[in-house]
Amino acid sequence: MNKKLPPLPNLELLGKLGEGGMSTVWKANDLLRGETVAVKILNSDLTASDEDIALFKAEARTMSEIQHIGIVRSYDINCYEGIWYYTMEYVDGYNFNALLSRKQHLHESDCLLICESIAVALDYAWNNFGVVHCDIKPDNIMINTDGVIKLTDLGLCHTFQYLKDGMRDIPDHVMGTPAYISPEQVYGDIEPDCRADIYSLAASLYHLSTGRMLFPGLGNEDMMKAHCDETAQAKDPRTYRPDLSEGFCQLLEAMLVKNRDYRLPSWKDVCEMCLAVEQGVAFKPRKGPVSSLSLNLSESVQDDEFDEEPAELMHVPEPKKRVFHFFKGGGKKKREPQIQIDPESGKKILRKPKAVNAGFKVNKPVDW
Numbered sequence: 001m002n003k004k005l006p007p008l009p010n011l012e013l014l015g016k017l018g019e020g021g022m023s024t025v026w027k028a029n030d031l032l033r034g035e036t037v038a039v040k041i042l043n044s045d046l047t048a049s050d051e052d053i054a055l056f057k058a059e060a061r062t063m064s065e066i067q068h069i070g071i072v073r074s075y076d077i078n079c080y081e082g083i084w085y086y087t088m089e090y091v092d093g094y095n096f097n098a099l100l101s102r103k104q105h106l107h108e109s110d111c112l113l114i115c116e117s118i119a120v121a122l123d124y125a126w127n128n129f130g131v132v133h134c135d136i137k138p139d140n141i142m143i144n145t146d147g148v149i150k151l152t153d154l155g156l157c158h159t160f161q162y163l164k165d166g167m168r169d170i171p172d173h174v175m176g177t178p179a180y181i182s183p184e185q186v187y188g189d190i191e192p193d194c195r196a197d198i199y200s201l202a203a204s205l206y207h208l209s210t211g212r213m214l215f216p217g218l219g220n221e222d223m224m225k226a227h228c229d230e231t232a233q234a235k236d237p238r239t240y241r242p243d244l245s246e247g248f249c250q251l252l253e254a255m256l257v258k259n260r261d262y263r264l265p266s267w268k269d270v271c272e273m274c275l276a277v278e279q280g281v282a283f284k285p286r287k288g289p290v291s292s293l294s295l296n297l298s299e300s301v302q303d304d305e306f307d308e309e310p311a312e313l314m315h316v317p318e319p320k321k322r323v324f325h326f327f328k329g330g331g332k333k334k335r336e337p338q339i340q341i342d343p344e345s346g347k348k349i350l351r352k353p354k355a356v357n358a359g360f361k362v363n364k365p366v367d368w
């Protein structure tokens, strides 16, 4: 928490919009731009290390370079009296975690709209800049008063740096939020690509459509293990919301395959499947590697003769270029896998049970 915030140059702070572990977001008048903006201020107490500051700068730069209606855009970054902050487009609306706490669950059509909007925005970010958000969750998805869905908080985002010789330097800061994190982010030994966000979006949509998290009632560490554990599967969403379509549940199942090689591989595939669900298409049952979701498929679909086809490895599109100024956290050191096998018991153990962004407080709009 900031002990005392000095008046920031050319900004008139109007009120707090949200507060996280590392930063606070304010609504403000930008006196130079002559418009309302949101200002994200890095907490100035002891917690802000050099690496935090570097990540904060990278977040602002990435948000200014990716210019897409579906991703909140940042304008200026500045440091005043030791306080780092950046201004960004103000989203006159709310985030979906706040909405969920009011409505318990969202309708399938709203979830499909969120899915498609985020898929289009992240398809752009991935294909053009190699950007993986790494922290997709209802908190970080907003909707404005025109109904435009916008992704915010690129604080953990990663720019893909696949090296042809197979040597990958995985930055230390790649993590996520336990309830929605992809298995590969938990393991931490491979570089995350667009498929990590595809998993987290589906985990978010499961929560939004049913009002329940994939693996509720667990502590952070056990939740992260559950994403990786082949025997841990969430219930069919129709257990809670019988009105959800089979196609919608199959879409989530395909996005939630634990082994990313068999997961829905690209945002284009997610969009196509979304459109098919909207049109009421029934899919063939997915066979092969375990998903974090277990479905009770109807008999007519189960009888399909294509069932026996082996699961094929999915093709992932490679990004065209990288974000220009990306900060590489952690210097040259290579990150150790977070999940290791205990030689004695043969069980998986989590080496670094570090959870980032585990909670957030949001001020609800007054007219709710």
Ligand SMILES: Nc1ncnc2c1ncn2[C@@H]1O[C@H](COP(=O)(O)OP(=O)(O)O)[C@@H](O)[C@H]1O
Binding pocket: 017, 018, 019, 020, 021, 022, 023, 024, 025, 038, 040, 072, 088, 089, 090, 091, 092, 094, 095, 139, 140, 142, 152, 153, 154, 155, 357, 360, 362
């Ligand atoms: N541009 C914005 N306009 C309006 N509200 C915002 C904006 N950015 C963030 N918020 C609100 O502040 C909350 C926290 O912002 P976020 O960038 O996610 O910070 P953190 O990194 O601390 O999670 C969001 O969930 C949202 O409710």
Ligand SMILES: [Mg+2]
Binding pocket: 020, 139, 140, 153, 357, 360
């Ligand atoms: Mg956030």
